[in-house]
Amino acid sequence: MEITDSDLVRQTLSGQTTSYDCLMKRYQKQVYNLAYRMLGNFEDAGDLTQDTFIRAYSALASFRQDASFITWLYKIASNLCIDHIRSRRSRGALSLDKEIEEGREPSSGTPRSSEPEALSLVHATQEAVQKAVTTLPEDYRLAVVMRHLHGMSVEEIANVLDKPQGTVKTHLFRGRALLKDRLGALLDISPDGK
Amino acid sequence: MENRHEHERHSNLPQYSHEAKPVFSEQCLKTREKMEDLLEPESGISQQVAIGLNAHIAACSSCAQEYRRMRNLILHLEQLPLVELPTDYSIPVSRKLREMQPAAETEKESQAKLVKAARRAEVIQSQQQSKQNLESVVQATKKIVPLLFLCFMALCMAAGRQYILLSLKQGTAASANVTSSMQSIPIAGLGTWLIAHISILLLHAPEELLSTPTVMFGGLILDIILFSAAVFWVLRYKSINNSLG
Ligand SMILES: [Zn+2]
Numbered sequence: 001m002e003i004t005d006s007d008l009v010r011q012t013l014s015g016q017t018t019s020y021d022c023l024m025k026r027y028q029k030q031v032y033n034l035a036y037r038m039l040g041n042f043e044d045a046g047d048l049t050q051d052t053f054i055r056a057y058s059a060l061a062s063f064r065q066d067a068s069f070i071t072w073l074y075k076i077a078s079n080l081c082i083d084h085i086r087s088r089r090s091r092g093a094l095s096l097d098k099e100i101e102e103g104r105e106p107s108s109g110t111p112r113s114s115e116p117e118a119l120s121l122v123h124a125t126q127e128a129v130q131k132a133v134t135t136l137p138e139d140y141r142l143a144v145v146m147r148h149l150h151g152m153s154v155e156e157i158a159n160v161l162d163k164p165q166g167t168v169k170t171h172l173f174r175g176r177a178l179l180k181d182r183l184g185a186l187l188d189i190s191p192d193g194k
Numbered sequence: 195m196e197n198r199h200e201h202e203r204h205s206n207l208p209q210y211s212h213e214a215k216p217v218f219s220e221q222c223l224k225t226r227e228k229m230e231d232l233l234e235p236e237s238g239i240s241q242q243v244a245i246g247l248n249a250h251i252a253a254c255s256s257c258a259q260e261y262r263r264m265r266n267l268i269l270h271l272e273q274l275p276l277v278e279l280p281t282d283y284s285i286p287v288s289r290k291l292r293e294m295q296p297a298a299e300t301e302k303e304s305q306a307k308l309v310k311a312a313r314r315a316e317v318i319q320s321q322q323q324s325k326q327n328l329e330s331v332v333q334a335t336k337k338i339v340p341l342l343f344l345c346f347m348a349l350c351m352a353a354g355r356q357y358i359l360l361s362l363k364q365g366t367a368a369s370a371n372v373t374s375s376m377q378s379i380p381i382a383g384l385g386t387w388l389i390a391h392i393s394i395l396l397l398h399a400p401e402e403l404l405s406t407p408t409v410m411f412g413g414l415i416l417d418i419i420l421f422s423a424a425v426f427w428v429l430r431y432k433s434i435n436n437s438l439g
Binding site (some may be wrong): 019020021024025028029032033034038042045046049050054057116125126127129130133144148149151153154173176179180183184187188189191 | 271
């Protein structure tokens with residue numbers, strides 16, 4: 001039987017550092033994906049993943065044992081993402097377009113179409129979708145990424161972001177509307193290439 | 195309209211659609227408002243509303259296109275592949291945490307050192323305090339003991355003199371009786387008496403010289419009185435003797 005998150009947290013707090021390694025190995029992919037979809041950049045996503053686990057380790061004593069560890073990690077990661085986006089914007093060092101160019105979608109996707117032409121079209125649409133997501137205001141972006149890329153419920157998102165469910169719903173609605181406007185005719189193609 | 199506003203706000207961002215918007219009927223606007231609820235399992239839309247929306251979408255090509263796009267958007271988002279980790283981040287994080295740990299421990303150690311030093315300072319202070327207390331007791335004792343000694347000496351001297359005076363009175367009374375009965379100068383008796391008194395005086399002298407000036411002066415006065423008394427008694431004896439003779 002797999003050891004529970006709260007047991008691993010307890011063990012880490014009692015000094016067993018290997019237990020924290022287990023927690024990191026368990027959740028690093030999810031944190032990394034959230035960071036990547038939020039920042040659109042692999043390098044920043046990697047840094048943010050590490051920062052999230054370091055921050056979580058320092059605050060581990062404040063983690064409520066009855067809460068969900070991944071929800072708590074998402075909370076830390078989403079705060080770091082927003083800080084990162086805002087500081088990046090205030091620095092104005094990189095243009096958003098350039099950042100999006102840097103964060104190339106990996107070719108690990110599994111489009112279901114067998115036709116090469118349709119496949120490349122689906123892939124291009126996916127890239128365009130990711131780019132468009134990265135241009136959303138950060139509140140809308142978090143809501144859309146958590147709802148549609150991480151499959152979280154509105155209640156869970158509201159819990160992570162410390163916001164009322166109504167606000168999350170509004171952010172989702174506006175985020176999706178913005179994406180639909182920006183992607184336009186590209187959305188006439190469904191993910192299965194039809 | 196809010197969406198349109200957002201669109202304008204982000205008009206400097208990459209655009210993917212440049213289509214002209216068709217004119218909507220009121221039904222179209224209502225459908226678009228509620229359209230997302232059809233695609234959102236959590237929306238809790240009633241079956242009746244869903245049927246109405248679906249009926250309009252089936253009849254209106256513009257709304258059908260919007261609906262298709264919204265559905266495809268959600269499908270695209272949900273089918274974005276999970277990106278693979280380029281590396282196992284638990285390794286660098288563990289290393290960083292280990293690096294942070296000794297620093298944290300040193301901080302703890304230095305804090306412990308501070309606490310230890312503070313305790314040591316407290317101990318030294320209390321030791322100094324008790325030393326000071328002892329010192330003040332010693333100082334007080336140094337003042338009190340000589341004072342007590344002087345008092346004791348003064349008492350002894352006073353008692354001694356009282357006794358001497360008493361003895362002298364008795365002595366002179368006895369010698370007066372003796373002389374009056376002897377009918378002649380009792381040289382031997384007076385000499386013995388004088389020698390005794392002088393020796394007492396001499397025995398007294400070093401003690402009085404060592405004591406305070408007041409005590410010494412008082413002692414001297416007393417000795418002079420005693421000596422004068424002796425002389426007085428001798429003279430008195432002589433006058434008695436003469437009147438008898
Ligand atoms: Zn319509």
